Amino acid sequence: DGGITQSPKYLFRKEGQNVTLSCEQNLNHDAMYWYRQDPGQGLRLIYYSQIVNDFQKGDIAEGYSVSREKKESFPLTVTSAQKNPTAFYLCASSKKGDGYTFGSGTRLTVV
């Protein structure tokens, strides 16, 4: 079955540590996105990529980095520069002009 897979489901980060969230899709979608969801804040765009080897910053890119070396994969790294990383992270993919398909999310907690 086609879909979008995020891993891990839960992730714990120590202070000063970088962590990487995985996002893989087999839908043959060109575009991929990372959103952050906080209680009462809705979804806020971190980064997006419309084509392999190219990506753009979203509204809250500071403290995050991404890569898009393959069409199927769009990993997100939460760096130590992100001062408040505890949140629910959602990855999505789409064809141009279509709605998004979301993964099931990764819940990141700072310990």
Add this chain to the structure above:
Amino acid sequence: QKEVEQDPGPLSVPEGAIVSLNCTYSNSAFQYFMWYRQYSRKGPELLMYTYSSGNKEDGRFTAQVDKSSKYISLFIRDSQPSDSATYLCAMSEWNTPLVFGKGTRLSVIA
């Protein structure tokens, strides 16, 4: 003023009621309008997708877009307890990422 405004609720209705969910927006360049449903601790799933002003119906769900008023609505008829979720409106210009509302939490009481 935020680009997309959505009342966060919570909204509580009895089973069988008609539910009305709404969003307003400020960017007149928005032309794609969507509604997503999100269950707790899950990713959002696409419910409705409209491109132009007017109504679109799919089963118990009707999406309405009024571009002149910059106002979109989602109606749920014969609401069920399984409809209890957070409903997110989202919209975009051509070939730009979706901008989401904050979501409205809905509870349908049996």
